[in-house]
Amino acid sequence: MNALELLHPVNPTSVASVDSAQLGALSHELATEHGxxxxxxxxxxxxxxxxxxxxxxxxDRERRYLILxxxxxxxxxxxxxxxxPAAFVEECELYEQFGVRPAGRKRLNRVLVPPHxxxxxxxxxxxxxxxxxxDYEPHVVSGEAFEFPxxxxxxxxxxSLYTGLVTTGEEVLDLYLMQWHKHRGVERRLSGLDLxxxxxxxxxxxxxxxxxxxxxxxxxxxxxxxxxxxxxAQSTRTVALExxxxxxxxxxxxxxxxxxxxxxxxxxVEIVLERLLRLNAAAFGHRYLFGIVLSxxxxxxxxxxxxxxxxxxxxxxxxxxxxxxLGTNSYVDRLEATGIVTPEEAHRLSLVGPVAxxxxxxxxxxxxxxxxxxxxxxxxxxxxxxxxxxxxxxxxLAEVDEAExxxxxxxxxxxxxRKPVQPGAGDGFGWAESPRGEALAWVSMTxxxxxxxxxxxxxxxxxxxxxxxxxxxxxxxTDIPIIEASFxxxxxxxxx
Amino acid sequence: MxxxxxxxxxxxxxxxxxxxxxxxxxxxxxxxxxxxxxACESEIRLLAAxxxxxxxxxxFFTPAPRHADLLMVTGPAVRAADNLLLKAFEATPDxxxxxxxxxxxxxxxxxxxxxxxxxxxxxxxVDVYVPGCPPSPLALLQGLLVAVDRLQSRVAALSLELDxxxxx
Amino acid sequence: xxxxxxxxxxxxxxxxxxxxxxxxxxTRHLPTAPAFHPDRLTPELAQRLAVGCPAGAITTDGxxxxxxxxxxxxxxxxxxxxxxxAAPSGxxxxxxxxxxxxxxxxxxxxx
Numbered sequence: 001m002n003a004l005e006l007l008h009p010v011n012p013t014s015v016a017s018v019d020s021a022q023l024g025a026l027s028h029e030l031a032t033e034h035g036x037x038x039x040x041x042x043x044x045x046x047x048x049x050x051x052x053x054x055x056x057x058x059x060d061r062e063r064r065y066l067i068l069x070x071x072x073x074x075x076x077x078x079x080x081x082x083x084x085p086a087a088f089v090e091e092c093e094l095y096e097q098f099g100v101r102p103a104g105r106k107r108l109n110r111v112l113v114p115p116h117x118x119x120x121x122x123x124x125x126x127x128x129x130x131x132x133x134x135d136y137e138p139h140v141v142s143g144e145a146f147e148f149p150x151x152x153x154x155x156x157x158x159x160s161l162y163t164g165l166v167t168t169g170e171e172v173l174d175l176y177l178m179q180w181h182k183h184r185g186v187e188r189r190l191s192g193l194d195l196x197x198x199x200x201x202x203x204x205x206x207x208x209x210x211x212x213x214x215x216x217x218x219x220x221x222x223x224x225x226x227x228x229x230x231x232x233a234q235s236t237r238t239v240a241l242e243x244x245x246x247x248x249x250x251x252x253x254x255x256x257x258x259x260x261x262x263x264x265x266x267x268x269v270e271i272v273l274e275r276l277l278r279l280n281a282a283a284f285g286h287r288y289l290f291g292i293v294l295s296x297x298x299x300x301x302x303x304x305x306x307x308x309x310x311x312x313x314x315x316x317x318x319x320x321x322x323x324x325x326l327g328t329n330s331y332v333d334r335l336e337a338t339g340i341v342t343p344e345e346a347h348r349l350s351l352v353g354p355v356a357x358x359x360x361x362x363x364x365x366x367x368x369x370x371x372x373x374x375x376x377x378x379x380x381x382x383x384x385x386x387x388x389x390x391x392x393x394x395x396x397l398a399e400v401d402e403a404e405x406x407x408x409x410x411x412x413x414x415x416x417x418r419k420p421v422q423p424g425a426g427d428g429f430g431w432a433e434s435p436r437g438e439a440l441a442w443v444s445m446t447x448x449x450x451x452x453x454x455x456x457x458x459x460x461x462x463x464x465x466x467x468x469x470x471x472x473x474x475x476x477x478t479d480i481p482i483i484e485a486s487f488x489x490x491x492x493x494x495x496x
Numbered sequence: 497m498x499x500x501x502x503x504x505x506x507x508x509x510x511x512x513x514x515x516x517x518x519x520x521x522x523x524x525x526x527x528x529x530x531x532x533x534x535a536c537e538s539e540i541r542l543l544a545a546x547x548x549x550x551x552x553x554x555x556f557f558t559p560a561p562r563h564a565d566l567l568m569v570t571g572p573a574v575r576a577a578d579n580l581l582l583k584a585f586e587a588t589p590d591x592x593x594x595x596x597x598x599x600x601x602x603x604x605x606x607x608x609x610x611x612x613x614x615x616x617x618x619x620x621x622v623d624v625y626v627p628g629c630p631p632s633p634l635a636l637l638q639g640l641l642v643a644v645d646r647l648q649s650r651v652a653a654l655s656l657e658l659d660x661x662x663x664x
Numbered sequence: 665x666x667x668x669x670x671x672x673x674x675x676x677x678x679x680x681x682x683x684x685x686x687x688x689x690x691t692r693h694l695p696t697a698p699a700f701h702p703d704r705l706t707p708e709l710a711q712r713l714a715v716g717c718p719a720g721a722i723t724t725d726g727x728x729x730x731x732x733x734x735x736x737x738x739x740x741x742x743x744x745x746x747x748x749x750a751a752p753s754g755x756x757x758x759x760x761x762x763x764x765x766x767x768x769x770x771x772x773x774x775x
Contacts, residue, residue: 114576114611153528153580156557157540160529160577181577182531185611200718200739204605207535207630251538270545271678277542281693287632288535291695291739490534549679602766604719604735617763625766627758629719629737632694634682639759641683656699656731656753656768 003030003057007064012369013223013429015067023055023070024078030057030066031083037350037363039065040440040457041080041090043098046071051098053077054455056429056440060368067429067442076103086350089465112183112495144168152181159491165477172480175471177464182495190454195221195295195423198451202441203290206458206493208251211237211244212434213458213493214293216441219371219430221295224445225421232417233297234372235410240284240292240302241432242403246311247276248435248488249354249396250318255485256393257325260334268321275314282306297418304411315404322397335390339470339483342387349466353437353459355487358395359387365431365438379406389486396488423449434459436489460493522554523644526564528584530616531574535630536598540568548633555640561587566643567594568636569620572606573613585620593623593643598630605629687757695738696752697721697731702773704749705729710772713742726772733758733766749774 003026006016018026030036040056053070070077077094079102081087092111095101101108145168152160160181166174186205190198202217203210215237222229229237250273257266277287283302284292292298325331341351346359356363360383367378382398384391427444437459444452470483527540543550544557558564561584573581585594596616599605602625603615613619626639680688710724721735722742743750760766 114574116575152577153526153561153584155527155559156525156544157527157537158529159532159534159537160580181580182529182571182574183576183611184531184572184574184606185609188611189606196716196741197718201605204533204600204629207533208538210533210535267546270542271547274542274545274547274678278690278693281690285693285695287694288538288630290535290629290737492532492534495531546678547680548682552679553683599719599735599737602734602763604721604732604737607720622763623761625734625760625763627697627734627736627760627766628756629739631758632691632756634680634688634691635757635759637682638757642759642761656697657770658699658701658751659703 003034003036003059003066004062006066006068007059007062012063013065013067015069015427015429017069017071020070020072020078023053023068023080026068027055027057027078027080027083030059034059035061036066038080038084038087039350039438040442040455041087041094042442042455042457043094043100044444044453044455045098051100053094053100054442055080056442058363058365058368058438060363063368063370065369065429065431072100075100078102079104079106081106084350085348086462086465089461110178110180112180114180114183145173152178161491163480165480167477170476172471172475172477175468175480177467179464179491179495182491184496186496187454187456190451193451194449195421195451198454199294202454202456205456205496206460206490207288207290208248208490209244209434209436209439209458209460209493211240211289211293212432212436212439213441213456215241215432216430216434216439217443217454217456218293218295219432220428220441220443221421221423221430221445222428223430224426224428224443225295225423227296227419227421229297229419230417231372232301232413232415233419235414236298236301236416237293237371238410239307239407239414240289240298241434242406243276243280243283243307244289245403245435246315246400247273247280249400250276252396252485252488253318253322253325253393255488256335256389256482257331259481259485260331262325262328262331265321265325265328265331268324269318272314272318272321275310279306279310279314294418296421298416299418301415301417302411304414307407307411311404311407315400318400319397332390334479334482335393335486336388337386338389338479339475339486340386340388341466341470343385345466345469346387349469350462351437351466352462353433353435354392354395354399355463355466356437357381357383358391360385363438364433366433369431371432376409389482392486436460436493437463456496458490458493458496460489460491463487463489464494522556523565523640524556524558524563525566525568525640526558526561526584526588527568527570528577528581530569530571530577530581530601531612532571532598532600536570536600539630539633539636540570540597542633543636545633548637550637550640553637553641562589564588565592566640567592567620568597569594569616569622570597570601571616572600572603573616573619575611575613578613578619581616581619594620595624595626595639595643596622597626597636597639598628600629602627691756692754694756695740696754696756697733697736697738697758698742698746698750699753700729700746700750700770701748702771704774705746705770705772706774707772709746709749709774712745716741716745724772729770729772731768731770733768734760734763
């Protein structure tokens with residue numbers, strides 16, 4: 001069985017049913033011969049309680065997503081993370097949610113389910129009893145090193161996140177994260193909901209990537225129900241998504257200034273950030289762009305006049321401050337060679353978004369998996385190869401410039417447009433390039449138009465894995481907030 | 497014989513007056529996230545930004561619960577966060593106040609289930625409720641000022657009847 | 665360092681005057697909880713509003729519509745459903761000391 005043969009001639013997403021042996025062989029072929037990346041791995045249950053594995057491969061060269069569905073006949077599945085370390089987090093999630101684990105004796109980490117819920121926690125859809133608490137990766141500390149627990153409650157206005165720092169004093173030897181303090185079980189809640197309510201929850205999974213995640217989710221619904229959205233709605237979605245990208249990247253620059261102690265730079269960038277959020281409110285009625293994207297299109301179009309009047313001037317100001325920052329040697333010194341994610345690591349972990357692009361990975365789902373097959377030129381993708389904090393900042397600033405161009409191109413054609421969606425049974429897959437990277441959604445619906453199973457894979461699920469690599473070795477304590485600010489992920493996106 | 501409810505009200509407003517005089521004019525704030533979507537956190541961070549500058553009003557963020565007068569809590573009180581929430585509350589010395597921020601913390605969005613309490617006041621006594629999704633930094637400022645009673649809460653006087661009805 | 669000083673001076677003061685003075689004009693763009701015309705609220709509409717609210721902020725017993733401002737996310741679905749029976753209340757500063765101050769009741773007076 002050849003992977004290319006499985007691809008549908010036209011559809012951007014192909015689905016193929018395989019068995020465990022074929023899954024193992026195909027994953028090998030996809031990784032080695034086609035340069036495909038394992039974009040997601042998740043589980044599902046059939047009506048009779050059997051577990052189905054779905055592996056989503058992004059074949060960027062062929063501009064396709066390939067979903068391999070593998071019904072499991074035992075509690076074990078091929079250890080995909082041996083080939084694709086990126087899949088490790090998803091394998092741990094699978095064990096927590098469905099009680100199935102990769103073959104072999106690899107120890108799994110706790111990722112989402114909090115300790116007090118160990119054995120009775122139900123899956124998205126049905127109850128299943130299994131022992132989650134027993135398996136975890138021990139953190140061995142010896143010699144002069146000690147483990148310094150930091151969090152989960154952190155400084156003013158930062159999300160709850162437990163960081164275990166293994167150190168001999170100043171240098172970071174190892175670092176591990178625990179993000180289950182924010183697990184709300186969004187995927188579980190989505191089961192049984194109608195589309196309106198489901199969209200409401202998807203929006204609030206990660207409030208700083210709401211447009212990206214909602215677009216991915218609604219695209220899955222639109223694919224499932226075969227509802228192509230009007231061009232007007234596509235333009236509105238692009239404008240909203242790029243506005244979201246702009247304010248997030250600006251917030252990241254402000255956070256890096258805060259982490260390096262450059263208060264004046266921080267203040268100047270925060271002025272721009274606040275004005276951008278007010279622009280969001282003036283253009284779309286919400287500072288964080290909630291409530292715009294719905295299945296079948298959009299709930300409203302942008303009020304173009306504030307965008308035309310203010311966006312250019314705001315971004316000029318941002319660029320002025322950024323050039324001042326990059327000309328401040330004491331600032332740049334803190335960023336260069338800090339938090340390096342090497343291109344090899346970025347490839348191995350299948351990172352996405354600006355973090356990946358700053359480490360030489362030329363991935364962008366807007367260009368590789370375009371939403372509309374129009375004659376629009378694809379967005380320019382900025383990459384750097386240094387993989388340090390400075391590279392990430394430069395990639396983000398370049399993306400802000402490109403976002404401004406994209407908004408300008410689509411603003412005139414944007415408007416409120418929505419096609420009615422006829423919900424019915426079926427599966428659909430959707431994606432969007434959120435500010436943090438490629439966000440994926442897979443949805444299965446019942447005949448009555450309710451969600452049977454929804455899978456959300458925000459970019460944060462992927463990229464947090466690189467955080468410990470970036471923080472280790474050559475970095476000191478005070479670098480960690482800088483690295484976190486340059487990644488600009490959310491714990492909410494991971495913990496869902 | 498006074499109605500016990502009236503007595504209770506009198507006692508609690510006297511207590512409030514005493515608490516306010518102890519607070520004085522400056523407050524230190526500790527933020528605690530119990531599972532928010534991160535939008536509330538973004539608005540909280542902007543309180544220190546130039547457009548809002550909470551320092552001019554005498555508010556400061558502190559990383560240490562021992563210095564805090566106020567706990568600003570976001571999120572629907574995920575049960576996994578019970579420990580950290582209660583520890584932060586206990587580590588904060590009296591007199592203190594708890595501000596619940598955002599619709600999640602006030603019981604909207606997430607219903608109670610085995611993962612989530614659904615509202616912060618199911619875990620901690622809450623002194624000020626700040627609605628919004630997320631509440632803008634101005635709404636947060638109002639919440640802070642209500643906490644020190646510099647501004648009378650206008651919400652009691654708000655009516656949602658469009659044809660001039662009194663608030664009910 | 666002179667760059668920051670002079671640019672900063674040129675930028676001027678952007679800080680809001682709140683709590684003094686009028687509320688910043690940009691706040692009129694913020695979404696707000698609904699307010700209703702009681703005589704356009706029918707029991708049937710009230711029921712639909714209660715069912716349609718994704719945050720669980722609206723309940724009704726047919727005689728009264730109860731809106732919990734605390735749970736309301738100002739998502740606007742009820743405004744859309746209610747048509748001319750509702751309009752945004754326009755109030756986004758809603759901090760309250762008593763949780764009950766956030767529960768508002770509107771008579772369902774329509775037929």
